Amino acid sequence: MVRITDVMVPKWTYTMDRDDAGEGTRYRDFYKLPENTLDYVVVGTSHANYAINPMQIYEETGYTGYVLAGEQQNMSCSYYWIVEAEKRHNLKAVFVDVSSLIADSDSSSLILKELLAMKPSITKLHAIFDCSPDIDTVYSALFPLYNFHDRWTDLTRENYQGVDESGYYLRGSALRFYSSNEYASDEVGIRTTEKTVLGSDGTQSYSEAHMDISSDAAKDFEKIIVYCRENNIQLIPIKCPTRHWNSEWTKKINVYLSERDTNNIVDMLSQDSLTFDWDTDTHDNGYHLNYIGNSKASHWFAGYLKSMNVFTDHRDSNEIWNETADKYLNWERANLYDCMYPRQEIYKYLSDVADNTDKYIVLLMVYQDAESFYDPEMDGLFRRMGFENGIKPEAQKATVAIADSNGNTFIKESYRKEELLGSFVSDDGAEHSYRIVSSGSTSGKESILEVDGREYTCDFPGIDMAVIDRADGKVISRAAFGLDNKGTLCFEDHVPDGDAEDRLNRNTSSETARLENGVLVTRGNEKTLKFVSAANGCYVIKDIESGMVLTPENFGNTDGTSVTLQKESGLAAQQWTVFTDGDGNIRIMSLFADKYLSLDKQGNYVLTAEYGDESQCFELKN
Numbered sequence: 001m002v003r004i005t006d007v008m009v010p011k012w013t014y015t016m017d018r019d020d021a022g023e024g025t026r027y028r029d030f031y032k033l034p035e036n037t038l039d040y041v042v043v044g045t046s047h048a049n050y051a052i053n054p055m056q057i058y059e060e061t062g063y064t065g066y067v068l069a070g071e072q073q074n075m076s077c078s079y080y081w082i083v084e085a086e087k088r089h090n091l092k093a094v095f096v097d098v099s100s101l102i103a104d105s106d107s108s109s110l111i112l113k114e115l116l117a118m119k120p121s122i123t124k125l126h127a128i129f130d131c132s133p134d135i136d137t138v139y140s141a142l143f144p145l146y147n148f149h150d151r152w153t154d155l156t157r158e159n160y161q162g163v164d165e166s167g168y169y170l171r172g173s174a175l176r177f178y179s180s181n182e183y184a185s186d187e188v189g190i191r192t193t194e195k196t197v198l199g200s201d202g203t204q205s206y207s208e209a210h211m212d213i214s215s216d217a218a219k220d221f222e223k224i225i226v227y228c229r230e231n232n233i234q235l236i237p238i239k240c241p242t243r244h245w246n247s248e249w250t251k252k253i254n255v256y257l258s259e260r261d262t263n264n265i266v267d268m269l270s271q272d273s274l275t276f277d278w279d280t281d282t283h284d285n286g287y288h289l290n291y292i293g294n295s296k297a298s299h300w301f302a303g304y305l306k307s308m309n310v311f312t313d314h315r316d317s318n319e320i321w322n323e324t325a326d327k328y329l330n331w332e333r334a335n336l337y338d339c340m341y342p343r344q345e346i347y348k349y350l351s352d353v354a355d356n357t358d359k360y361i362v363l364l365m366v367y368q369d370a371e372s373f374y375d376p377e378m379d380g381l382f383r384r385m386g387f388e389n390g391i392k393p394e395a396q397k398a399t400v401a402i403a404d405s406n407g408n409t410f411i412k413e414s415y416r417k418e419e420l421l422g423s424f425v426s427d428d429g430a431e432h433s434y435r436i437v438s439s440g441s442t443s444g445k446e447s448i449l450e451v452d453g454r455e456y457t458c459d460f461p462g463i464d465m466a467v468i469d470r471a472d473g474k475v476i477s478r479a480a481f482g483l484d485n486k487g488t489l490c491f492e493d494h495v496p497d498g499d500a501e502d503r504l505n506r507n508t509s510s511e512t513a514r515l516e517n518g519v520l521v522t523r524g525n526e527k528t529l530k531f532v533s534a535a536n537g538c539y540v541i542k543d544i545e546s547g548m549v550l551t552p553e554n555f556g557n558t559d560g561t562s563v564t565l566q567k568e569s570g571l572a573a574q575q576w577t578v579f580t581d582g583d584g585n586i587r588i589m590s591l592f593a594d595k596y597l598s599l600d601k602q603g604n605y606v607l608t609a610e611y612g613d614e615s616q617c618f619e620l621k622n
Contacts, residue, residue, distance in 0.1 A: 001145075007155065008148045012113055013163050014174070016339070021049060021174040023070055025165050027117030030066055030085075030172065034320065038089040039311045040065040043078040044097025044240070046174070050288035051240035051268070052095075053298040054171035055328040058321055059569040060302040062313030067172030072110045075100045075220035080127035082224060084118060086231055092310050093234040096224060098265055099242075101217045101256070102249045108137040115141040169328035176283035176290045177339030208246060213256055225262055234310065239267045241276060241297055243286030266304065273554055274300045280557060291340065292557050295573060295592070299555045329570050333536045333591065336572055341594040342491040344577045346481050347377055347587075348537050349493060351579030353467055353477075354384035356507045357405050361424060361468040364391070365438035366399035366413070367447040368461045370482060373489050376611055380582025387411060390582075391463070396441040402434070405470070417443045426473035451475050458492055469503060476500035508537075515539065515578060518620030524603025531578065538575040538591055540568060549574050550597070552607060557593035563605035585617040 014022025026049075040063070042048050048069035057063060068081040082094055111131055118124040128141040140147035228235040237257060239250065254264045268274055274296060278286050281293030289297060305311055314321060337345045353360060362385055370393035379390035386403035393399055394413065400420040401411035412418055420436040437448035449456045449466045456466045456475050462482015469476045477500065481491040495501045512533050520529040520541065529550070531539045541550040548565040551574045556562070568574060573592040581587050588597040595607040598615040608616070 005144050007159050008151050009116060009144045011163050013165065014168050016177065021046060021071060023113045024117055025168050026172045028165065029168055030068065031119060035088050036090050037064055037318070038066055038085065038091065039063050040093040040095065041082065041085045041091060042067045042069055042095040042097070043073065043081050044069045045073050045099040046071045047099055047240040047242045047288060048097040049172065049174040051294055051297040052301055053173040053175065053294050055169055055325060056295060056298040056571060057302045057305065059325055059571050060299065061305060062315035063305050063311040064314055064318065064321060065171070069097060070110070070114050072107050073100060073114065074111065074131065075217040076131040077111060077114050077127070079220050079224050079227070080123060080131065082227065083123050086233065087123065091233050093236060093308065094228055095236050095238050097240050098237050098253050101213050101221060101253055102211050108133050112137055112140055112147070116144060167331070169324050169331055173294065175294055177335045178283055179280050179290055180283050180285060181279050182285055211249065213252060218256065222260065225260060236263055237265045239265050239269065241268045241289055241293065243278065268297055268300065271300060277558055296555045330535060332572050333538065333575070336591055337536065341591070342481070342489050344589055344591065344594060345491050347381065347579045348577050349479060350378065350381035352508045352511065354381050355511045355580070357385055359470055359507060361470055362403040362465060363434055363436055363449055363468065364401040364463065364465040365436050365447060365449060366393045367438060367464050368441045369396060370463050371395040373462065373483055377581065381579070383582040398438040398440040398443055400436040400438045415440055415442060417446060427471050430473055432473040449478065456496065460492055474500070476503050515620065518622055521619040521621045522599055524599060534575050538577055540574055541576055550605060552590060552593055555592070559595065559608050561593070561607045563597060563607060586620060587616060588618060
């Protein structure tokens with residue numbers, strides 16, 4: 001029965017999909033931690049999962065924490081997860097997101113996720129009876145097959161084999177690497193205004209601005225107050241950032257808290273140093289923060305933890321957290337490239353190719369359309385490759401092109417299907433043939449990149465290219481970038497086979513050495529800065545005198561954000577991608593904010609989105 005139950009009950013694993021926050025993964029990972037290794041926990045609704053990242057906080061402070069919040073977690077569940085955490089760890093502080101004090105009706109299906117995740121114990125038994133909104137939830141929590149016995153038609157191989165959760169490094173957080181602020185619902189944006197909800201007959205049912213504190217939630221919160229006092233744990237009520245909130249609720253809850261001699265709400269939205277751009281910092285129209293918003297909130301939260309003066313920096317002693325942190329940093333960089341800022345990866349790839357035009361031959365074609373995403377940065381990099389006038393793809397036109405440092409450069413475009421047949425001689429004297437076929441949006445769907453009879457087509461709408469090593473005529477890279485069916489820019493890069501990757505690395509390592517051996521020269525700034533290579537082709541920019549690195553102030557991501565020197569943490573906010581444009585100028589982009597490093601009139605570092613400004617041009621001094 002235990003084995004059957006394990007197979008039949010959903011696992012709710014963490015993914016990067018829009019609809020799965022990975023509640024099961026979050027709680028299973030919590031139980032894997034060694035005892036007495038957490039300093040603090042955060043409980044409450046999903047606003048906390050999307051606002052606080054314990055791994056980022058650990059990188060900045062060395063403090064160990066966990067987010068045990070959950071989707072629409074009611075205050076009763078919050079209480080029992082605090083108890084469960086304190087049983088295993090000597091907590092110094094508990095943070096409770098107060099959203100559920102202003103309660104909607106409990107969702108039995110969401111509560112069941114939390115109850116099933118809790119390990120068997122007397123605590124869990126009490127939680128089942130206290131948290132369940134109805135008898136069906138009680139039965140389902142005690143005997144899961146009661147609810148999931150008919151799920152056999154949905155089973156997959158994963159249900160029998162178990163899920164691989166080795167790639168979850170977030171300590172309860174949930175990160176989304178995309179932005180969405182489409183104002184799809186009237187509920188968004190009510191933080192300081194009233195919202196009247198109408199019944200189906202058109203009559204007013206209630207105004208959310210005047211919703212009262214739930215009496216049931218208040219009783220459970222008072223249990224949390226007593227429990228924390230008895231166990232010498234600091235209790236801090238917080239409100240994590242969301243636009244689905246009203247200032248009237250904050251006032252009501254603070255009155256309630258003062259009557260119980262408890263701290264007022266620490267409201268992240270009211271902090272002067274914490275500013276959110278709802279066009280870029282949310283993934284679901286303002287309900288929850290995305291990765292960028294989470295990074296800002298977590299950075300501020302790390303500073304708040306420091307101000308409490310009760311935690312210990314474990315970075316020199318905690319091998320498990322250090323190992324997980326290293327994996328997290330690589331995961332963070334990879335997702336920024338793949339999900340949020342593919343342009344940076346495209347620029348870096350094109351720059352690496354352009355840096356080695358004497359070693360490469362480039363074959364290129366446009367499949368269907370490329371005008372909608374082609375930009376001046378790409379154009380400058382293609383000019384550096386040998387395409388003197390750039391590519392400049394026009395809407396719906398087919399394009400075929402070749403760039404060869406020996407002078408065999410050709411480009412042709414038209415509204416018809418285009419085919420280019422040719423040959424070249426590699427440095428070892430061998431002759432090679434190639435064939436390029438391109439179709440615009442109106443001329444079919446055929447696309448071919450072929451060298452010596454072998455096809456290297458990515459079949460990807462947009463720009464398709466193959467890079468050939470002049471030494472022996474081998475294709476050492478094929479890449480494509482363009483818009484997917486959702487209009488999102490995507491990048492694919494493949495190393496065909498053999499020693500191709502080693503060849504690419506040898507060629508790009510010379511550019512890395514050039515950057516690392518130079519000193520960054522800027523006009524009007526006295527700092528002596530060095531490039532230090534990080535993973536994934538990124539760099540930290542370090543001040544030689546202080547050892548600190550350039551970081552967007554308060555993890556800001558808007559135009560004009562000041563860039564300051566902070567202690568190195570390894571986080572993406574401190575990493576930069578570097579490429580040389582068509583005029584030979586060094587361009588430096590923030591991996592975190594996808595904006596250029598620039599100098600203002602006073603010589604201070606700032607971020608800007610405008611391309612081509614002279615203030616972005618930096619020089620290397622050997």
